[in-house]
Amino acid sequence: MIKKYNYVNLIILLIFLLFYIPDQNILAQQNDIQLKLNDTILNTNVSPILVNGRIFLPARDIIEALGGRITWFPALKLLNLNLGGKEVSLVIDIPEAQINGKKVILEDSPTIMENRVMIPLEVVQLLTEIESEWDKASQEISITSHRPYVTSIRSYSHKDKTRIVIDLSEKSSYQVITLSNPERVVVDVEASLNQLNEKQKEVIVNDSLVSRVRSGQFTQETVRVVTDLKGKYEFQVSDLSSPDRIVVDIFIPQSQVGTVVQTEISQEIKTEITKDGKRHIVVIDPGHGGNHPGAIGPSGLREKDVVLDIALKLRKILQDNGLTVYLTREKDVDIPLENRPLIAMQREANVFISIHTNSAMQKGSSTAKGIETYVLNSRYIGASAKDVADRENKASQFYHYEDDILNQIIADLEESASIGFSLDFAEIVQKRLVQNTGLENRGVKQAPFLVLKGVNMAAILVEVGFISNPNEEKLLKTPEFREKVAKALNQAVLEYVRNIPENI
Amino acid sequence: MARRRKKKNIFKSTMNLIILIILLVIIFFLVQKFIFPLFQERERIEIEESREEIEVEPPSVLEEEQVVLYFADDNAQYLVPEYRNIQKTEEMAKQAIIELIKGPTSSNLYPTVPSTTRVNGLYINDGIAYVDLSSEIIKNHSGGSTGELLTVYSIVLTLTSFPDINKVQIIVDGNSGETLVGHVDTSIPLEGDDSWLKR
Numbered sequence: 001m002i003k004k005y006n007y008v009n010l011i012i013l014l015i016f017l018l019f020y021i022p023d024q025n026i027l028a029q030q031n032d033i034q035l036k037l038n039d040t041i042l043n044t045n046v047s048p049i050l051v052n053g054r055i056f057l058p059a060r061d062i063i064e065a066l067g068g069r070i071t072w073f074p075a076l077k078l079l080n081l082n083l084g085g086k087e088v089s090l091v092i093d094i095p096e097a098q099i100n101g102k103k104v105i106l107e108d109s110p111t112i113m114e115n116r117v118m119i120p121l122e123v124v125q126l127l128t129e130i131e132s133e134w135d136k137a138s139q140e141i142s143i144t145s146h147r148p149y150v151t152s153i154r155s156y157s158h159k160d161k162t163r164i165v166i167d168l169s170e171k172s173s174y175q176v177i178t179l180s181n182p183e184r185v186v187v188d189v190e191a192s193l194n195q196l197n198e199k200q201k202e203v204i205v206n207d208s209l210v211s212r213v214r215s216g217q218f219t220q221e222t223v224r225v226v227t228d229l230k231g232k233y234e235f236q237v238s239d240l241s242s243p244d245r246i247v248v249d250i251f252i253p254q255s256q257v258g259t260v261v262q263t264e265i266s267q268e269i270k271t272e273i274t275k276d277g278k279r280h281i282v283v284i285d286p287g288h289g290g291n292h293p294g295a296i297g298p299s300g301l302r303e304k305d306v307v308l309d310i311a312l313k314l315r316k317i318l319q320d321n322g323l324t325v326y327l328t329r330e331k332d333v334d335i336p337l338e339n340r341p342l343i344a345m346q347r348e349a350n351v352f353i354s355i356h357t358n359s360a361m362q363k364g365s366s367t368a369k370g371i372e373t374y375v376l377n378s379r380y381i382g383a384s385a386k387d388v389a390d391r392e393n394k395a396s397q398f399y400h401y402e403d404d405i406l407n408q409i410i411a412d413l414e415e416s417a418s419i420g421f422s423l424d425f426a427e428i429v430q431k432r433l434v435q436n437t438g439l440e441n442r443g444v445k446q447a448p449f450l451v452l453k454g455v456n457m458a459a460i461l462v463e464v465g466f467i468s469n470p471n472e473e474k475l476l477k478t479p480e481f482r483e484k485v486a487k488a489l490n491q492a493v494l495e496y497v498r499n500i501p502e503n504i
Numbered sequence: 505m506a507r508r509r510k511k512k513n514i515f516k517s518t519m520n521l522i523i524l525i526i527l528l529v530i531i532f533f534l535v536q537k538f539i540f541p542l543f544q545e546r547e548r549i550e551i552e553e554s555r556e557e558i559e560v561e562p563p564s565v566l567e568e569e570q571v572v573l574y575f576a577d578d579n580a581q582y583l584v585p586e587y588r589n590i591q592k593t594e595e596m597a598k599q600a601i602i603e604l605i606k607g608p609t610s611s612n613l614y615p616t617v618p619s620t621t622r623v624n625g626l627y628i629n630d631g632i633a634y635v636d637l638s639s640e641i642i643k644n645h646s647g648g649s650t651g652e653l654l655t656v657y658s659i660v661l662t663l664t665s666f667p668d669i670n671k672v673q674i675i676v677d678g679n680s681g682e683t684l685v686g687h688v689d690t691s692i693p694l695e696g697d698d699s700w701l702k703r
Contacts, residue, residue: 009523073625073627073634074627075634076624076675076678078678091678288686294647295647295648296646296647303648337682337683337686356648357648358648358649358650359647359648359650359651360580360646360648360651360654367578367579368578372650380689446699447649447653447687448692448694449688449689453689463648466648466650467648468648468651
């Protein structure tokens with residue numbers, strides 16, 4: 001009996017021994033999953049992790065390796081990713097992603113493991129075109145990212161300049177070579193050409209500087225773009241982002257190229273302002289509206305109703321004086337804030353007036369009173385990347401320039417110049433309003449107001465009294481006071497447009 | 505019979521010896537594989553813990569630090585600094601905003617942020633303070649350009665008075681919206697503006 005017992009014991013122990021050790025090896029290997037990106041091993045601070053068959057990757061390592069940017073806000077548990085022209089916001093333990101503002105449901109949530117932020121593989125797949133493969137035997141995740149490719153080649157001809165734009169699916173490095181007899185500018189881009197159709201392989205330009213642009217897959221890694229010049233000209237190559245592109249500018253070697261650009265700008269501004277010298281366009285923006293009542297007075301008077309009434313009164317008086325007037329809203333509706341200056345741009349306005357009533361948060365006493373006129377604060381011109389992109393879009397929308405850099409320069413210059421006009425106009429408005437209403441003069445001020453951004457005309461926001469002040473609320477209720485305000489604004493507009501600067 | 509038993513006994517003892525050896529090998533193996541690392545792990549953890557203890561400063565209940573808070577003057581024309589001593593914490597900037605929301609102690613100054621607003625979080629990165637506030641800052645706001653400017657710039661000036669903060673990005677419940685109440689562009693980080701201070 002004892003012998004039998006011992007044998008059983010031995011066998012059990014042997015089985016235990018045989019099975020347990022390999023099992024340990026598997027566990028040990030699982031802690032060391034390898035990550036391969038485009039066939040090279042990516043050394044990460046923390047290894048990828050497999051949870052219930054789902055792969056989680058160390059966020060910073062993979063996003064940066066793919067050429068993206070990552071920002072982590074620990075206090076908010078918020079992760080912002082920027083990759084392939086897409087912006088993504090993720091929150092730890094929430095299976096959702098905001099991709100360019102759109103919500104996408106995820107199967108797994110981003111999570112924190114070993115003090116590192118890990119993102120599910122699906123997030124990377126949403127951001128960029130990748131192929132992923134999980135090799136269980138070698139415990140290896142291989143990710144193949146699709147290479148950047150040339151999406152199109154465009155050309156724009158100006159009097160003394162030709163611009164060639166090479167559009168890319170994503171940022172890539174490039175090399176520039178010049179060749180003589182005939183003169184050529186060669187740009188070798190590290191990308192593939194598979195997205196470019198046959199027709200675009202040769203772009204016939206045939207202007208004063210460039211005859212044509214040819215492109216082809218030069219090596220497996222590079223696309224060669226050859227610009228055939230008509231003579232020995234100067235050129236400049238630069239890369240721009242959102243969308244990623246390489247820009248080749250060819251121009252006549254002369255010192256006056258700068259002044260050529262300068263005159264184009266001033267001409268553009270001049271025509272915007274003076275037009276035919278008679279037809280003046282005013283866009284009036286009654287503040288708030290619809291779901292946004294604006295400030296509400298102690299007796300319940302609503303800003304949106306007061307300012308709409310003043311705007312309608314002002315329109316009538318201005319029209320009687322022969323001016324062209326548009327309102328951003330004629331009814332109690334909500335117009336998105338950023339659309340209001342766009343309307344002024346579309347209407348090619350000379351003057352943009354946003355009418356508001358003021359309020360100040362002061363518990364118990366609302367002694368704040370008076371009139372103030374606001375102009376955009378010049379330090380917020382081109383303050384953000386979004387601004388630049390917006391202006392670029394706006395500029396091309398309104399001026400039909402195809403030229404991107406020039407657009408930006410023009411938009412910036414015009415916005416800066418418009419602050420000068422706006423300050424002139426604001427002084428007139430402030431003076432007239434204080435004279436006509438007898439309210440306290442709080443002065444002309446500058447602030448980063450969204451409604452005044454990205455315009456090229458005299459643009460102001462006027463606060464025609466404090467609705468939060470019981471005395472001024474009483475005034476704002478009366479048609480007489482509103483009429484006074486409208487008349488003052490009318491006088492100010494007439495005074496301004498009659499003295500519009502002929503030149504800058 | 506006796507001989508056979510003896511033979512059996514020898515066999516049995518040999519078997520026992522083999523089993524014993526195998527058992528010893530297994531035990532040795534298991535000890536090396538599991539028990540040893542466990543001890544090492546514990547030691548490591550203990551070392552780390554003791555290190556942490558050294559690093560953590562003793563809680564200084566009495567230590568205070570002065571912060572500058574900005575509140576509105578009686579005509580809502582300017583922002584006026586009010587100095588306040590508050591208990592020193594790891595998150596002085598966040599604490600300063602909590603104090604700002606509480607309002608001024610001086611009777612001729614006025615609050616600039618709705619008192620029900622909570623601070624969800626504050627994070628400083630690359631000179632920019634990201635301050636996440638609860639939506640009461642919008643819901644309970646009185647509106648008006650002046651009111652909104654006072655709210656925004658009292659927060660911006662209070663935070664930029666810290667040496668490591670140059671700009672302030674206001675976030676409401678996790679979103680950096682366009683404006684709070686329809687005027688000031690808060691979609692971008694804002695700098696301090698001296699024109700709010702009376703000269």
